[in-house]
Amino acid sequence: xxxxxxxxxxxxxxxxxxxxxxxxxxxxxxxxxxxxxxxxxxxxxxxxxxxxxxxxxxxxxxxxxxxxxxxxxxxxxxxxxxxxxxxxxxxxxxxxxxxxxxxxxxxxxxxxxxxxxxxxxxxxxxxxxxxxxxxxxxxxxxxxxxxxxxxxxxxxxxxxxxxxxxxxxxxxxxxxxxxxxxxxxxxxxxxxxxxxxxxxxxxxxxxxxxxxxxxxxxxxxxxxxxxxxx
Amino acid sequence: xxxxxxxxxxxxxxxxxxxxxxxxxxxxxxxxxxxxxxxxxxxxxxxxxxxxxxxxxxxxxxxxxxxxxxxxxxxxxxxxxxxxxxxxxxxxxxxxxxxxxxxxx
Numbered sequence: 001x002x003x004x005x006x007x008x009x010x011x012x013x014x015x016x017x018x019x020x021x022x023x024x025x026x027x028x029x030x031x032x033x034x035x036x037x038x039x040x041x042x043x044x045x046x047x048x049x050x051x052x053x054x055x056x057x058x059x060x061x062x063x064x065x066x067x068x069x070x071x072x073x074x075x076x077x078x079x080x081x082x083x084x085x086x087x088x089x090x091x092x093x094x095x096x097x098x099x100x101x102x103x104x105x106x107x108x109x110x111x112x113x114x115x116x117x118x119x120x121x122x123x124x125x126x127x128x129x130x131x132x133x134x135x136x137x138x139x140x141x142x143x144x145x146x147x148x149x150x151x152x153x154x155x156x157x158x159x160x161x162x163x164x165x166x167x168x169x170x171x172x173x174x175x176x177x178x179x180x181x182x183x184x185x186x187x188x189x190x191x192x193x194x195x196x197x198x199x200x201x202x203x204x205x206x207x208x209x210x211x212x213x214x215x216x217x218x219x220x221x222x223x224x225x226x227x228x229x230x
Numbered sequence: 231x232x233x234x235x236x237x238x239x240x241x242x243x244x245x246x247x248x249x250x251x252x253x254x255x256x257x258x259x260x261x262x263x264x265x266x267x268x269x270x271x272x273x274x275x276x277x278x279x280x281x282x283x284x285x286x287x288x289x290x291x292x293x294x295x296x297x298x299x300x301x302x303x304x305x306x307x308x309x310x311x312x313x314x315x316x317x318x319x320x321x322x323x324x325x326x327x328x329x330x331x332x333x334x335x
Contacts, residue, residue: 160276
């Protein structure tokens with residue numbers, strides 16, 4: 001999902017940057033508030049950050065014969081709400097843009113928007129929706145993390161198609177081409193990300209049950225059942 | 231099932247990573263052409279697609295620092311993963327110990 005340095009017209013860079021700014025700003029305030037008022041949740045904030053660090057560094061092969069990487073943003077979005085992931089994603093993307101020539105400083109706004117804003121909001125929305133539909137906690141986590149990963153790459157395809165519409169097919173023609181590279185490649189990786197997020201949540205349920213209740217991540221049937229047992 | 235759930239999930243991830251490596255075959259290079267590369271980065275492919283759609287497009291900014299070689303790039307990527315994995319290990323280890331101490335008391 002990294003749009004390479006210089007590969008978006010300047011006006012698009014500014015536009016995506018401005019679109020991302022309020023989310024990052026608000027996200028920083030929410031993170032500060034968590035650290036100040038709920039110091040017991042600092043560890044989980046670290047877990048969410050660490051998970052994104054690991055997953056976005058892993059370039060995995062896909063059935064299309066190319067490589068890409070998961071994002072790891074679903075976990076934190078489910079735990080803390082989507083906006084917290086905006087500054088965390090920014091840190092990861094900034095590190096990669098500056099030191100690794102992976103992504104770019106000019107395209108940072110666009111990359112933050114796809115990975116650290118659209119992905120987390122998708123994860124949060126899908127998680128809440130699945131829970132309300134009565135799906136089990138594990139299935140909800142899986143769907144949220146996997147589809148958020150996929151939505152990030154769909155967003156990148158939209159961003160590139162907007163900047164570089166196909167001379168013949170226009171926006172949609174171009175979108176189909178970029179999505180062919182990004183979204184199809186991403187499907188098995190998104191499934192992997194969903195599965196790994198479930199593994200981490202299994203551990204969180206075991207060791208940080210109290211925090212999950214406080215943060216209202218666990219409610220519904222399963223939450224109550226575990227409480228009775230406890 | 232519940233007991234082995236994590237193991238099964240991790241095994242499924244391994245399968246998802248290994249299967250493409252077995253399924254995708256390297257196509258024979260056309261005579262006189264250089265060898266076809268497989269498992270290149272999707273980001274780079276998108277970059278090439280931009281040049282196809284708009285051959286005149288010139289990237290207007292260059293990366294300030296570029297890893298001098300692929301080895302250095304993979305060093306930095308593994309550093310990023312190691313930082314994350316290190317913290318996850320710390321959290322898991324301290325959680326297990328805490329849970330054990332609670333059971334003992």
